[in-house]
Amino acid sequence: MYRSAPTTPQYKATARAGSNIAFIKYWGVADPRLNLPLNNSISMTLGALHSTTTVEWDTAGRLSADQITIDGERAEGKKAERVTQHLDLIRHLAGDRRFRARVVSRNNFPMASGIASSASAFAALTMAACAALNLNYDRTRLSAIARRGSGSASRSLFGGYVEWERGADDASSIARQLFPPDYWTLRDVVAIISTTEKAVSSQSGHMLAMSSPLNAGRIDSLYSALQEVRTALALRDLTRLGPIIEQDALAMHAVMMTSRPSLLYWQPGTLEVLHAVRRWREEDGFPVYFTIDAGPNVHLICEAAFERELLKRLQTLNNVRSVVTSGPGDGAEIIDQHLF
Amino acid sequence: MYRSAPTTPQYKATARAGSNIAFIKYWGVADPRLNLPLNNSISMTLGALHSTTTVEWDTAGRLSADQITIDGERAEGKKAERVTQHLDLIRHLAGDRRFRARVVSRNNFPMASGIASSASAFAALTMAACAALNLNYDRTRLSAIARRGSGSASRSLFGGYVEWERGADDASSIARQLFPPDYWTLRDVVAIISTTEKAVSSQSGHMLAMSSPLNAGRIDSLYSALQEVRTALALRDLTRLGPIIEQDALAMHAVMMTSRPSLLYWQPGTLEVLHAVRRWREEDGFPVYFTIDAGPNVHLICEAAFERELLKRLQTLNNVRSVVTSGPGDGAEIIDQHLF
DSSP states (O other): OOOOOOOSSEEEEEEEEEEEEEEEOOOOEEETTTTEESSOEEEEEEEEEEEEEEEEEETTSOOSSOEEEETTEEOOHHHHHHHHHHHHHHHHHTTOOOOEEEEEEEESSOGGGOOOOHHHHHHHHHHHHHHHTTOOOOHHHHHHHHHHHOGGGGGGGSOSEEEEOOOSSTTTOOEEEEEOGGGOOEEEEEEEOOOSOOSSOHHHHGGGGGGSTTHHHHHHHHHHHHHHHHHHHHTTOHHHHHHHHHHHHHHHHHHHHTSSSOOOOOOHHHHHHHHHHHHHHHHHOOOOEEEOOSSSOEEEEEEGGGHHHHHHHHTTOSSOOEEEEEOBOOOOEEEEEEEO | OOOOOOOSSEEEEEEEEEEEEEEEOOOOEEETTTTEESSOEEEEEEEEEEEEEEEEEETTSOOSSOEEEETTEEOOHHHHHHHHHHHHHHHHHTTOOOOEEEEEEEESSOGGGOOOOHHHHHHHHHHHHHHHTTOOOOHHHHHHHHHHHOGGGGGGGSOSEEEEOOOSSTTTOOEEEEEOGGGOOEEEEEEEOOOSOOSSOHHHHGGGGGGSTTHHHHHHHHHHHHHHHHHHHHTTOHHHHHHHHHHHHHHHHHHHHTSSSOOOOOOHHHHHHHHHHHHHHHHHOOOOEEEOOSSSOEEEEEEGGGHHHHHHHHTTOSSOOEEEEEOBOOOOEEEEEEEO
């Protein structure tokens, strides 16, 4: 189950993990304690957008509390508490609850980009914290641990195209790679609409999914949608993948809008981009499809050959403030480790 | 079942009917031939936005086809065909299929306002056409006939607050008044976002509802939503009515967005108004709620005392091109009848 705690004075490791964009979304929690989701989800791990996290366990007992720094700023309140809770879980796995940690995390994409950092951050945190305690878990096990911190983080343990199995308990709710990054070089071109922080975090939003009368219909429809996404990925067929990912993004937002309270993440600019994408497809068959996470920004999925043209077209829209892009990348990895 | 056809040379009548705004929406057809809906719907008949329609049956046999004029323009193609089909039904009820009709219809709201005219138009057409043939049907029967032309037209036969019973056949799918117009003077303040014609008419959209994985969940949830609306109307309680009508408008658009093909009626300005409404409620409890028909315009529902302030606030928004308002009005009525 676990290894004994280190007795040497200072254990430290640094891990890097990419963010990911879900093609079939995770929305809704079945078990809040274990963070089991209502449904399987499938995503592409993003190579260019990542978090790098160093965890240094204070085995000498100098720290009275975890010390967490994110993008150069000391984390306080809920944000810090969420990290500490995750470290508690890892301390528990290591069989020693006393050690505090110094955590320094940095995202290579601006926080203000509106791109969620919890997936990459909790994947990197999990890998670094475990490595620094010399807990030699495999990616599968690490994905289950990362899940407890942030559901979508479980997928960022693996590279390329990844499915997170809903599972029935802590051990079976795990991620696995469907295809490696170089199997298909899709691009995620993120049209940034707004950079203001969400009024309702996705973490608390997940708890509301079941209050929507539309949620059960979405969940029921996913069995075939997931299969369709796996097949489209296997065939590298964007015209097959695209309609499914658009429908599931719309279905997730439909559940959000009709939950109680109602969550309306879209902004006017969101709709400008959605209409543009559909207009481009109709007008000249331009092969791009959209998906939308729990926020106003629109992720445009296309093949690498069309990215340049897409960027040009996005410049003609009024509400796109900036653009961030990425292809598929590797799973989380240790980039530095010191076991003194 | 029907009365014998008139044998006098010229029968003519003019009827006026108000449009209506649904609080629980009609979306989805259970029986396309009879135009039976998937669910009961509840609306307010709009006094200020109406169609006036004159039907003159050509008993002398001078016309070889129905002659239809809408807002001063001769109707052609699908539009004319839909009216002719409805006249066919009424000819059938009258027991004589030979008579053609001259139909002149006028809306007192601009076509370009984006307000659907089919409800008021088919209610007025039904009442005028039947009266001109001396078919003395009561409103209930007329509502069932109007339904065949346009589902929501069935509700415009009655004034005030109206429920259209889904029904199981042609005779039971009828409207009835819940409360008269003066029971509660709500206002419908329509924020006009766009006046371009819909890419997909609601008539064909209704056929797509069942292709959405979210449709069944919406329909199942309506039993209690309908009851809640009836109660809120009975109590004249807008804080109880408002959240339900917002949720059902969002649920209907959710079904539209996730049907195949996906229907996205909203425009950027639609979201600007939705966010403004919620911001106003949060900031200073301003009591206004939204609903949205199959189009981009937002119907803002408030009590009469708050209309002036609402109009002022709407002027601060960027995407509201114009505003049309109405309170509850009477049901369809004959305003002129000549039986020579």
